[in-house]
Amino acid sequence: MKIDDKLALNLFHIDKKPHIEINQEICRKCPHKACTYVCPVENYTLNEGEVVFAWEGCLECGTCRIVCDQGSLTWDYPTGGFGIVYRLG
Amino acid sequence: MANENIFDAIIVGAGPAGTTAAFVLAKAGMNVALLERGPSAGSKNVFGGVLYATVLNRLIPNFWEQAPLERHIKGIKIFLISPDNAVSIGVESQAHNNPPFNNSFTVSRAHFDHWYASKAEEAGAMFLTNTLVDDLLKYRDKVIGVKVRGEEGELYADVVIVADGVNSILAEKAGLRKPYARRQVSLGMKEIIELPRSVIEDRFGLSGHEGVELKYIAGDATKGIWGGGNIYTNLESLSLVTWVAVDPMLKAKVKATDLFEQFKEHPFVRNYIKGGETVEYQAHLAPDGGYDATPQYFTDGLMIAGDAARFLNASVHYEGTNFAMASGEAAAKTFLEARRNNDYTAKSLSHYQKLLNESFVMKDLNRYRKMNHFAEKNPEFFGPYFDVITQAAIDFFTVKEMPKRTQEWQMIKDFYKNLRRVSKSRFPLLSFIWKAIKGGISFI
Known part of the structure; x- marks a missing residue:
């Protein structure tokens, strides 16, 4: 099952402002690009060696925040009421 | 006020x-x-x-x-799996069908x-x-x-x-x-998979509000990475979970989402969720090794x-x-x-x-504080060793036209041969026993 199909099942209240931002300059020099392995919704993908980041499907798990040791991420929670809204789990 | x-x-x-x-x-x-x-x-x-x-x-x-x-947990079944073989042990009690239901419920x-x-x-x-x-x-x-x-x-x-x-x-x-280090956290992923109530009850041998947990410990469930998989029965759905320690996952250079899909499609997993429809996908970090951190x-x-x-x-x-x-x-x-x-x-x-x-909180955190350390130091335990153990169990029960004693000797010889193949130690059997005891103490 593709990740996009899974995320289409979830309810999100998407904020206009992203709660995670990355610094492309730093990502370009990153030796491991660990975020592209760990993100459970594949928000970090590689395109011709560059990290491409999307934040809309974020489940706020926090894994990227831990594995990024390059200082590229500005990680915050979405404003109250926004982001993932689990209905079942 | x-x-x-x-x-x-x-x-x-x-x-x-x-x-x-x-x-x-x-x-x-x-x-x-x-x-x-x-x-x-x-x-x-x-x-x-x-x-x-x-x-x-x-x-x-x-x-x-x-x-x-959703359901009370009347029993648990633990699996060790390799690509082709599985060994499982189940524990269940009728007593858990009565209050307080062993204090465990799916929700x-x-x-x-x-x-x-x-x-x-x-x-x-x-x-x-x-x-x-x-x-x-x-x-x-x-x-x-x-x-x-x-x-x-x-x-x-x-x-x-x-x-x-x-x-x-x-x-x-x-x-x-301080902010966590990679080795202090695990990543869990989970799908809620809907199935008719009657299908869940027939498939898992349940009635009324009875429920079970299937627990797959590392091995091929997570491609040898320290972690595991679980299936929990809800009333009209299953929760399918895969969790992996973040640091070894990165060292193995595998994608978390691939591990999850591999677990879902594993021959010892897929029949339990067959015909089900995924209705929600979740993921979160979990804290490990809390006592020292x-x-x-x-x-x-x-x-x-x-x-x-x-x-x-x-x-x-x-x-x-x-x-x-x-x-x-x-x-x-x-x-x-x-x-x-x-x-x-x-x-x-x-x-x-x-x-x-x-309280039990600090006493248990203290008791299991070595678990992640053990998993980190002995990665072979959760991959190759599992293959050797499950193969020996399969060999024991394989039906052959030979005396059982001959077959058992063959099983023991093959077990040792396989152990030598995967062990780095000069004394593979001693090392295996020592690690099994050490791992057992830190885990069980």
Whole structure:
């Protein structure tokens, strides 16, 4: 099952402002690009060696925040009421 | 109420830890605010799948008569799997079909946490949803309140109880712990898979509200990476979980989402979920190795509880909800004690540490503190060793036209040969036995 199909099942209240931002300059020099392995919704993908980041499907798990040791991420929670809204789990 | 933004205690996070603290304090007549960043309690929460309810049953006796539960867990089946072979052991009891149902239930967190927060509200707590705490307010290094994003602004209290989950930015801001290292966390992924109630009951041998847990320990469930998989039975759905330790996953250079799909499609898994329809996908970090990672759980005017304090039993039991509730209750009791002395300094709140030390929370964290260390030092244990063990079991039961004694000797010889192949030690058998004992002690 593709990740996009899974995320289409979830309810999100998407904020206009992203709660995670990355610094492309730093990502370009990153030796491991660990975020592209760990993100459970594949928000970090590689395109011709560059990290491409999307934040809309974020489940706020926090894994990227831990594995990024390059200082590229500005990680915050979405404003109250926004982001993932689990209905079942 | 003199001032509507001043409370006796503010609790950040309406999960099992925070809501328990709010419930106990509100019951004791305190003026408490329970803050939740989601639109309702449970809307952000992810857990393995079982609510462990010893503390809850003490706070709300016979809660199962009113709480929204799925099934009680009457049994558990543990699997060791390799690509082709599986060995499993099951434990189940008819006694668990009667109250208190072994204090373990599958629940939907969106429903259960919502109900539990409403109990705290009924008891008198002020429950604010859609409320994100951005920072702590301090006066001369003592925490005196929280800064909320948006119009509520600043809220003040004698004590802030931080129960905002594993990522707790507030625990970091309070100076109680550093940001995690990779080796201190696991990533869990979960799908809720709908199936008709009758199919679940036939497939798993259940009736009424009976439920089971299937637990796959590392091995081929996670391609030899320290972690595991689980299937939990809900009333009309299954929860399928894969969790992996983040550091070894990165070292193996595999993608988390690939591991999850491989587990779902594994020959020893896929038949249980066959025909089901995925209706929600979740993921979250879980804290591992809590005992050594958090030096202190309190400071002037603040205590941390639940996952924020890394209270999770990383072992074969893997309990978190009861640790959360026990720590929330201990924090509430500590507050009431501090209030009697009108002293909310770290020295006074150190009573919290004492209560935790006396409870199963710290005793179990201490007992299983070596688990992740063992997993890190002995990666071969969860991959190649599993293959050798399961192969020996299969060889024992393979039907052949030869005397059993000959077959058993062959099995033992093959076991040793396979062990030599995968072991790095000069004494593979001794090393295997030693590691099995060591791993067993740290895990079981």
